[in-house]
Every structure is written in C-alpha cells, then in structure tokens.
C-alpha cells in the first residue's frame with residue numbers, strides 16, 4: 001500500500017464566527033475557501049483589501065474524516081506528512097494532538113499509527129492567529145528586533161517563520177493568509193522507512209561522471225534483510241540492507257555515467273535530465289538529475305573581486321529577474337501558472353531567477369520547471385528587510401527549517417546558490433535601535449547567519465553559501481548598494497533615490513541582483529480591479545493598488561523629465577510602461593556591454609502576486625508589460641547597443657554571450673523623423689566567443705538642432721538567423737521633433753497562424769499593439785520604420801486562443817507620438 005491522500009474537501013469553521021460552516025479545499029488557503037463560499041468579497045477588487053482583514057484576525061478549524069482499513073493497521077508506522085503549513089497549527093487525530101506546527105518552511109513527519117482505528121477516523125487542524133503569536137514572541141525577546149516597518153502592515157512578522165510578505169510589502173497586499181499549501185499524505189511504513197536520497201556528482205578526468213547516492217533509511221522493526229532497488233542511467237542496482245538492528249542507516253552507492261550529457265543554463269545548451277528512482281518496499285523516491293559542474297568565481301581581480309557563475313567550465317552571464325510568490329492567495333498557485341511564468345522568463349532570454357527572501361521556498365514544481373527550462377536559481381533563505389532574533393529557540397527552529405529545505409532542494413541542477421537573506425545586512429543601518437547600536441546588531445546578525453552557513457554547508461557541500469543579497473563578500477558588512485567593485489549589488493539610486501536614468505551608467509556592478517523601476521498595469525489589467533470611475537492614478541482604488549508610498553509621484557515626476565506629458569488615463573498607463581522599459585533597458589545594456597565587470601543582471605521583479613502598480617515585467621493577469629518584450633531583446637545572446645557617455649563618441653557595443661564566435665552583418669543608419677535615411681554604415685564581422693566589442697563609433701558632434709531631428713538605428717543579422725536591433729536618440733524624447741505617423745495595420749490568417757503587418761509613413765517609437773482579449777503578440781514596444789527604409793513591413797504573430805474577429809475588435813495601437 002502506498003500513500004493515502006488527505007487532499008480534497010475539509011470542513012472549515014471558526015470559533016469567532018459561528019455562522020461559518022463551509023468547505024475548504026486542501027491544499028489551499030482559508031481566504032480562498034471563504035471567497036468560494038461567497039463569505040468574502042474578491043480581495044483584489046477595488047479597496048476590498050481593507051474589508052477582509054478580519055480573516056487574518058480569526059482562528060480557524062479544518063476537519064475531515066478518513067477511512068482506515070485493517071491492512072493499514074498492520075504497518076509498522078503510518079507517517080503523516082505535512083509541509084507548507086501556514087503557520088501556527090495544532091493537528092489532532094481522533095481527539096489526540098499529534099503535532100504542533102509553528103514554521104511554514106518545515107517539512108513535518110509524524111507517526112500517527114498509535115492514534116488510528118479501523119474504520120472512520122477524524123483529523124482536525126486548528127490554525128491559531130499569527131498576528132497574536134508574533135506579538136507574543138516579540139514581547140519575550142531579550143531586546144528589540146526591528147521588523148519590516150514600511151513593508152509589513154502587521155508588526156513583528158520577523159519573529160514568525162512565515163512568508164514575510166503575507167503581512168504586505170511595497171508591492172504586496174496584506175492578507176495574512178493561513179492554510180496548508182501542499183498535499184497532505186499518510187504513508188504506511190513496513191519495517192524500514194526510506195527517508196531521504198541525496199546525490200553528489202564527481203567529474204572524472206575522462207569526462208565521465210560519478211554519481212554518489214546517499215540513502216537514509218530508518219529501521220523501525222528488526223528484520224533479516226530489506227532490498228533497496230536503484231534505477232539510474234539505464235542501470236539497475238539492488239542493495240540488501242542489513243536490518244537486524246533498529247535505528248537509522250545510511251547506504252551509499254556510486255554509479256558511473258559514461259559519456260554524460262551535460263545540463264546547461266538556457267541559451268548555453270540543452271537540459272538533459274536523468275531519471276533516478278530508489279525503491280524500498282512500498283516507497284519510491286524519484287528525482288531527475290542534471291549533470292553539470294557549477295561554481296561561483298569570486299577571485300580577487302584588477303577591479304575588486306569577481307562574481308561569476310561558471311558552468312561546465314564556462315563563465316556565464318546570469319540574466320534574469322527576481323521572483324516573488326506567484327499569488328497572494330496560495331490556492332491560486334497552480335502548476336499551469338508556474339509553467340507559464342517560467343516559460344515567459346525563458347522566452348525573454350533569461351537564464352536565472354532569484355527566489356527572493358521575503359517570499360517562500362518554492363513548491364517542488366517551481367524547481368522541476370527550472371531544471372527543465374534551464375533557469376538557474378539564486379535561492380535566498382527566507383529572511384528579508386528586517387532584523388531577526390538570534391535567541392536559542394529561534395535558531396533551533398530555523399536550523400530544522402534549513403535542514404528540511406536544503407535536503408528537499410539540493411539535487412536540483414538549476415539551483416546555483418544559497419543566499420542567507422535579502423537586505424538584512426543593509427537593514428542594520430535602517431532602524432533606529434540598530435543604527436545606534438551597530439555592534440550589537442551585527443553580532444546578532446552573524447549568530448543567525450553563521451548558523452545558516454554551517455547548516456547549508458553541512459547538507460549541501462557542493463554549493464556556495466552567500467551571506468546576504470546584496471553583500472560585498474565574506475564578513476563584509478559594507479554598503480553593497482553603492483560598492484560596485486565586488487559581490488552582488490542592489491542598485492536603487494534611480495527608483496528610490498530619484499536619480500535620472502543615466503545614473504545607471506555611473507556604476508558597473510559585478511553582479512546586479514536587484515534594480516527596478518515601477519510602472520502601472522495596462523488598461524486591460526486595471527479593468528480587472530477598478531470600476532471606470534476609478535480610472536485615475538490618484539483614485540482611492542488606484543492608490544490602494546500602489547504600495548510604495550511615493551510610487552505614483554515618482555512615475556509622474558519622471559514623465560516630466562523625459563517625455564511630453566501624456567493625455568488621458570490610458571496613455572498615462574502606456575507611458576509608464578515605456579518609461580519602465582527604458583530604465584531597465586538602459587541599465588541592462590550598459591552592464592552587458594561591460595562584460596569584463598558584470599556577470600549578472602537580475603532586475604526587480606518578474607511577477608506580481610495580485611494586480612498592482614509595481615516593478616514587475618509581467619502583470620498579475622499574465623500580460624507582458626513592454627519591459628518584458630524589451631527584456632527579450634536586451635537579454636538576447638547577441639545584443640547591439642548604442643552607448644553615449646559624456647564627452648565620448650557615440651559607440652555601438654555588440655555583445656556575444658555564445659561560447660562560439662558569431663559572424664554578423666548589418667548596418668547602422670542615421671534617420672530623420674520624416675523618415676529620410678541620411679547616412680548608412682555597413683557592418684560585417686565575426687564576434688569573438690563570450691565577448692563585448694565596440695563595432696562602430698561616430699565622432700559626429702550633432703548640433704542642438706540636429707539632435708532633435710535625427711536618430712540612429714542598427715540592425716544586425718547573426719549567422720544563426722537571429723536579429724538584433726536598437727536605436728539611439730540623441731536628445732530627450734520631449735525635445736525630439738517626432739512626427740505624427742500614419743500606421744497601417746493589416747491582419748493576416750493562414751491555417752492556425754494569425755499575424756499583423758504594420759507599416760508607417762514616419763518612424764513610430766514604442767509601438768504597442770495592445771489586446772483587450774487574451775493572448776499577446778510576438779513583439780511589442782518596438783520601433784516601426786517605414787518599409788521604404790527597412791525593406792519590409794513589420795510582421796508580428798498572435799500567440800493565443802482568440803479568433804480573428806475577436807482580435808480585430810480588441811486591438812488598440814499605442815505609440816509614443818500618440819500619447820500626447
């Protein structure tokens with residue numbers, strides 16, 4: 001007999017709300033159950049967030065029955081397995097408490113056989129109030145430990161091992177969700193429990209790979225022998241376990257993979273995965289292993305010290321974004337949505353995702369998809385933007401959590417790095433208590449951080465532990481927001497400090513693990529949470545959906561620096577996304593061009609967990625913001641960018657991330673806003689492997705008048721057929737003499753394919769064909785040149801399920817000159 005699932009319908013009640021007696025689907029959360037029962041309004045709509053806080057301020061009880069047949073009672077043990085328990089929970093079986101949970105990140109296992117009876121059994125989960133527990137714990141701390149004021153709406157979340165952004169963040173709704181978010185299972189154990197399998201790779205001089213399996217078993221009842229079966233790389237191995245003595249036993253076996261197919265990050269090669277199964281009696285553990293070597297090079301160099309991931313002996317440029325929880329309502333974190341978002345990341349030429357420390361260690365499906373898609377994972381441990389206790393109880397609890405998570409995740413080839421926290425070193429300097437007593441709080445920090453390091457290194461010696469993000473290096477408590485010589489950097493001078501976009505040119509980070517710029521959601525997404533009377537960026541609903549205090553002012557103020565002020569709400573939304581795309585593009589292209597300095601670019605942030613104004617490149621509804629289309633271009637393996645630095649000639653930098661050389665041909669043109677080509681420079685060369693070179697430069701000093709009348713455009717075609725295009729605008733957009741273009745739109749359909757062909761009389765910038773209906777186009781926010789310049793009409797394909805008629809009615813075309 002294998003697992004028995006306790007997933008499905010449970011009964012939900014609350015001691016404080018006698019009228020509530022409904023069902024709750026587990027895995028799932030209480031809010032979602034109440035929404036389904038029409039006892040709670042949709043939390044994401046309007047200002048409903050303010051109406052639903054009572055849910056987090058209540059206790060909840062989940063109950064159900066299950067049937068046990070006689071056979072099950074013959075087992076040596078029956079394990080109840082629980083994980084993603086959010087958070088303070090007491091579990092009862094037939095009236096007896098069998099488990100008390102207090103850490104959402106633990107994987108709990110408890111033998112409940114002694115409490116089971118043949119026939120009907122009763123299980124209940126009492127969920128206590130997390131806010132009260134947080135306060136209770138804070139009251140008992142030996143000294144104040146500042147919590148994430150400004151982000152959290154509920155105090156002292158830092159004392160609880162629960163997703164920190166559940167209490168709100170500067171992009172996050174405060175729901176204080178509760179529930180159980182992973183499958184609940186009962187596993188009968190016969191004599192010996194198969195506990196855990198861990199693998200380790202050793203690469204041999206001949207290119208083969210030794211995979212050593214460490215298999216933990218627990219002998220519960222003495223037996224003569226037990227047979228373990230291992231299937232790996234088309235080999236079957238059986239091992240007889242001597243089960244004469246009770247207690248834990250560890251078995252190791254090494255399997256040699258000859259001529260292994262190596263696993264690569266996306267863009268650098270394929271992602272072959274080798275299935276592994278280990279079976280003991282009724283219990284099988286399966287894994288998919290990717291065989292690769294991965295190190296982090298932090299050698300001292302002429303600049304400071306490197307921060308370069310090296311995969312299979314090749315340095316790579318990490319390109320990607322930061323990940324926050326998929327949905328603030330955990331019931332909506334479905335495998336389909338994980339797949340969609342991660343596929344969208346790869347579609348934008350990303351190869352790394354950072355799981356940010358204010359969220360959660362993600363569900364298995366996340367890491368399985370990253371393995372499959374070639375997305376390296378920078379894994380923060382779950383601490384963010386606050387200080388944390390270092391009391392013995394807190395450390396002991398966290399230690400168990402880290403052991404559970406490292407054991408769960410260490411065999412994923414995508415996992416690249418364990419990082420101790422998000423911005424906790426920095427946070428020592430943010431709060432009054434710690435600012436004025438720095439030594440005490442640095443020691444307090446290090447007590448926790450050192451324990452994290454020791455546990456990670458013990459359970460996963462194959463990977464690097466990095467103390468914090470950002471961090472300048474080992475035991476370095478300096479300012480990694482401004483030091484670009486070593487370590488990883490969070491560069492927020494543009495968004496939070498209000499500098500202009502050219503401030504991105506003032507630093508060359510070794511690895512920028514955060515930098516971001518907000519935009520508003522697109523109109524179709526706004527319609528999902530705001531009535532038309534709230535279609536205004538300062539309406540109550542819109543302000544409820546902006547969690548960064550100065551956010552709307554920053555966006556609007558930046559409009560005035562670069563653009564002519566947009567007309568109407570829809571154009572405001574559109575322009576905010578143009579602006580965001582320009583910000584992140586400016587930084588990413590500059591840092592990629594300085595490849596000798598910079599080997600990692602992860603912008604803040606990939607996704608949204610509810611519909612909100614934020615730094616994301618993909619909206620909650622799944623719509624790609626303009627930034628995501630730009631990311632696809634600025635993260636492409638071969639990328640051309642114009643860089644203009646003060647008192648320097650305009651330079652065209654071309655970056656090649658391939659580990660092979662790449663022949664390219666194409667041209668740079670100088671065009672005026674009437675669509676006349678004034679000059680052309682042909683380019684035809686071979687890019688060196690893993691390089692960044694200046695292929696063209698202009699010494700022309702444009703007069704102030706000429707700068708408003710022209711722009712430069714480059715289009716290069718690589719030998720593999722890929723194309724990179726880019727522009728340079730010599731003056732601010734608000735000064736440029738853009739002409740109002742007439743854009744023609746033709747729809748085409750052939751079998752299943754639907755596409756648009758666009759042409760124009762005058763050049764059009766940031767052209768966004770926006771659909772009200774589902775789906776998207778293959779490209780957006782592009783420069784449209786008249787076909788007499790480019791030689792073709794711009795063709796973009798529709799990706800989605802709608803038919804041609806629906807599409808025709810649902811298209812709105814935005815472009816920069818049309819916004820004012």
Ligand code: BMA
Pocket residue numbers: 169170171358384385422423490514516604
């Ligand atoms: C970063 C993150 C988040 C935050 C973001 C935007 O530093 O770590 O805490 O949401 O900035 O302010």
